Amino acid sequence: MEWARLIDKVTSKSLWMMMYCTGCGAIEMPPTVTSRWDVERFGIMPMATPRQADIFLITGYLTKKTLKRVIYVYEQMPEPKYVIAHGSCPIDGGIYYDSYNTINRLDLFIPVDLYIQGCMPRAEAVMDALLKLREMVEKGEANAWQKYHENFEYYDKNQKALFGENWRAVMTL
Amino acid sequence: MREELYSYDLHMGPQHAGIHGNFAYKLKVDGEKIVEVKAVPGYLHRGFEKLMERRQWLNNVALVPRICVPEPDVNEAAYCMAVEQLANIEVPPRAVYIRTIILELARITSYLMMLGGAAAATGVYPVMYWGMGQRDLLLDLFEELTGARIYHIFMIPGGVRRDLPQGWIDKMLRVLDAIEKHIPDYYNMFFENEALVRRMKGLVKITPEQAVEMGITGPNLRATGVPYDLRKVDPYLAYPEVDFEVVTHTDGDALARNWVRFMEVGQSIQIIRQLADKLPKGAVLNKPYPAINWKVPAGSVFVHVESTKGEYGYYIVSDGQSIAPYRAYVRGPSTTHAVIAVEKLCVGLEYADFPVAESSLQICPPDLDK
Amino acid sequence: MNDTLSSLNYEKRELRARQWEVLVPAEQVEGVLSLLKPQFRHLMFLTCVDWIEQGEFELVYGLFDWDRGESVLIKTRIPRDNPKFKSLRHIYLPLEVYEREVHEMFGVVFEGNDRQYEPYVLEDWDDIPPLRKDFDPEKYIETHPALANPLHDELILELREGEQL
Numbered sequence: 201m202e203w204a205r206l207i208d209k210v211t212s213k214s215l216w217m218m219m220y221c222t223g224c225g226a227i228e229m230p231p232t233v234t235s236r237w238d239v240e241r242f243g244i245m246p247m248a249t250p251r252q253a254d255i256f257l258i259t260g261y262l263t264k265k266t267l268k269r270v271i272y273v274y275e276q277m278p279e280p281k282y283v284i285a286h287g288s289c290p291i292d293g294g295i296y297y298d299s300y301n302t303i304n305r306l307d308l309f310i311p312v313d314l315y316i317q318g319c320m321p322r323a324e325a326v327m328d329a330l331l332k333l334r335e336m337v338e339k340g341e342a343n344a345w346q347k348y349h350e351n352f353e354y355y356d357k358n359q360k361a362l363f364g365e366n367w368r369a370v371m372t373l
Numbered sequence: 374m375r376e377e378l379y380s381y382d383l384h385m386g387p388q389h390a391g392i393h394g395n396f397a398y399k400l401k402v403d404g405e406k407i408v409e410v411k412a413v414p415g416y417l418h419r420g421f422e423k424l425m426e427r428r429q430w431l432n433n434v435a436l437v438p439r440i441c442v443p444e445p446d447v448n449e450a451a452y453c454m455a456v457e458q459l460a461n462i463e464v465p466p467r468a469v470y471i472r473t474i475i476l477e478l479a480r481i482t483s484y485l486m487m488l489g490g491a492a493a494a495t496g497v498y499p500v501m502y503w504g505m506g507q508r509d510l511l512l513d514l515f516e517e518l519t520g521a522r523i524y525h526i527f528m529i530p531g532g533v534r535r536d537l538p539q540g541w542i543d544k545m546l547r548v549l550d551a552i553e554k555h556i557p558d559y560y561n562m563f564f565e566n567e568a569l570v571r572r573m574k575g576l577v578k579i580t581p582e583q584a585v586e587m588g589i590t591g592p593n594l595r596a597t598g599v600p601y602d603l604r605k606v607d608p609y610l611a612y613p614e615v616d617f618e619v620v621t622h623t624d625g626d627a628l629a630r631n632w633v634r635f636m637e638v639g640q641s642i643q644i645i646r647q648l649a650d651k652l653p654k655g656a657v658l659n660k661p662y663p664a665i666n667w668k669v670p671a672g673s674v675f676v677h678v679e680s681t682k683g684e685y686g687y688y689i690v691s692d693g694q695s696i697a698p699y700r701a702y703v704r705g706p707s708t709t710h711a712v713i714a715v716e717k718l719c720v721g722l723e724y725a726d727f728p729v730a731e732s733s734l735q736i737c738p739p740d741l742d743k
Numbered sequence: 744m745n746d747t748l749s750s751l752n753y754e755k756r757e758l759r760a761r762q763w764e765v766l767v768p769a770e771q772v773e774g775v776l777s778l779l780k781p782q783f784r785h786l787m788f789l790t791c792v793d794w795i796e797q798g799e800f801e802l803v804y805g806l807f808d809w810d811r812g813e814s815v816l817i818k819t820r821i822p823r824d825n826p827k828f829k830s831l832r833h834i835y836l837p838l839e840v841y842e843r844e845v846h847e848m849f850g851v852v853f854e855g856n857d858r859q860y861e862p863y864v865l866e867d868w869d870d871i872p873p874l875r876k877d878f879d880p881e882k883y884i885e886t887h888p889a890l891a892n893p894l895h896d897e898l899i900l901e902l903r904e905g906e907q908l
């Protein structure tokens with residue numbers, strides 16, 4: 201077996217999930233990680249710091265203010281890293297399509313591996329997505345994070361269009 | 374020299390294990406002591422009030438529960454009551470009872486989650502695991518009734534969408550029995566737990582005068598010893614017809630706040646049993662209005678309900694000519710709790726206690742950001 | 744009705760059971776609020792309504808009496824261009840944050856509240872205050888294309904073409 205495939209296989213058995221609840225979908229996370237659905241039996245568990253996390257679950261709508269922090273957190277996560285977008289809001293704006301403060305499409309700003317549709321997706325759907333991601337990782341298909349390197353200009357251009365040219369320099373909290 | 378070494382800014386949140394939800398605090402710390410707190414809200418601001426002005430009166434029913442995730446039903450109830458008041462719509466008594474049952478069930482789900490969160494902030498995880506498991510029993514009931522686990526969109530102006538399914542009441546009573554059976558376990562794990570009690574006793578003590586002055590409402594207010602519960606003080610729906618106690622505690626500290634929440638679970642169970650007993654027969658929806666292009670008569674009204682976090686209200690203005698609300702304002706309880714109370718009361722704490730103090734006030738950012 | 748409230752000599756209307764609205768001229772609001780404070784100890788909210796056709800902002804103070812369950816909405820109108828009002832946070836402490844919110848969402852200046860200039864929920868806002876009636880979110884999204892969904896327009900176009908067929 202190739203070395204890289206071995207690493208993929210090992211990684212897929214222990215995926216830690218970033219604990220940053222960004223939108224409505226955060227409410228379905230506790231049932232998913234506690235006794236009823238218990239994703240921990242698949243080696244997936246919440247982790248408080250981005251430096252030790254593999255999965256970033258975007259649990260819903262993203263306001264401009266949150267998106268900035270999301271990008272920061274995403275960039276702090278070590279590679280390989282995987283993004284799951286949860287609900288219809290990160291796909292096309294969902295119910296907030298005409299809001300002046302939320303973005304309508306997440307993959308303009310960071311690459312996404314998997315989308316879960318629904319408003320709000322049930323805990324089973326979240327589980328299903330996590331298992332799907334696990335499979336993808338094992339097969340070496342979940343490589344959206346490489347896109348961030350390859351197309352960084354594209355993402356950077358969109359980020360700057362939204363936040364202004366030197367947003368990285370002026371951001372505080 | 375000492376100044377430079379010891380005092381620094383500590384940013385709590387928005388991505389932080391000690392902060393519930395998407396909210397941030399800027400702390401100025403001297404050594405381990407907090408000398409200044411500044412709240413930084415707005416991570417969840419979607420411009421709800423603007424969105425509501427752009428949706429028709431009935432479309433808004435689907436929008437309002439999304440303002441607050443842990444307890445969406447109070448939004449539906451308050452919005453519908455305000456619209457009914459403006460349009461002068463009578464609600465059939467059976468619908469009033471069903472609404473009250475839903476609100477009380479939602480109260481239990483929310484409290485189970487809050488207690489779990491408060492315990493988890495101090496490292497006592499079993500309470501969270503049990504609470505989440507039992508909350509799911511209630512969510513299953515909701516799913517059977519309304520088709521959704523979280524956002525029910527079940528109440529509409531004039532009543533509720535559907536009648537109760539057959540056998541639902543019996544199932545609900547069985548679930549309540551199951552939860553009631555576990556109450557002593559929660560009590561032992563939470564209030565008899567030395568580690569947790571010592572951590573919370575005396576933390577952020579609030580006097581009743583301070584609480585009223587700062588606009589604190591809900592369990593946080595009742596934990597200071599005053600029986601101010603909107604269900605009794607300014608009764609709505611079927612609450613005048615049921616018999617329940619307003620839970621109070623005189624300590625006003627973090628432990629007392631959690632105690633009040635815990636005891637209200639028992640009261641809610643009593644309320645639901647009485648309601649199920651008295652449930653009247655008849656229609657559940659009175660809909661003398663068109664589904665689209667409905668124009669509500671001009672006027673304004675403020676309707677508030679008691680949620681698990683405090684006073685939740687809608688101020689709705691209609692100009693009588695347009696098919697959407699002219700202005701909708703949402704009064705979320707967290708505005709005063711998260712900004713006024715935390716900024717004024719958490720000064721002087723050690724920063725390790727800050728997450729516990731913050732979780733004992735039960736701040737829920739979405740209703741403040743809107 | 745509460746004695747203090749019934750002694751007030753302004754236009755009053757009943758909005759629902761145990762709730763009244765009182766229309767007070769702008770310069771007398773401070774006096775009325777301090778008069779009502781001992782009875783109505785709880786400030787429920789402060790908000791603003793933009794009556795753009797009349798060219799006025801309406802400030803609404805919601806007060807609540809915890810002991811009798813009565814609420815009163817004090818309403819006052821101020822001109823829409825150059826809106827200024829006195830900060831009343833010395834009467835009700837929570838006004839500190841509500842005035843901050845109204846300042847950000849409507850651009851009303853509350854003289855004497857130094858905290859209103861701190862950003863509240865918005866960050867890097869570059870347009871007129873968003874809850875004013877003349878703010879149009881659709882236009883705002885058009886001028887900030889990164890907020891929009893680039894696929895949306897294409898989808899709509901496809902649908903329109905389908906309709907014609």
Ligand code: SF4
Nearest residue numbers: 224260287288319320
């Ligand atoms: S998709 Fe629905 S549930 Fe998810 S964030 Fe959007 S509105 Fe909330």
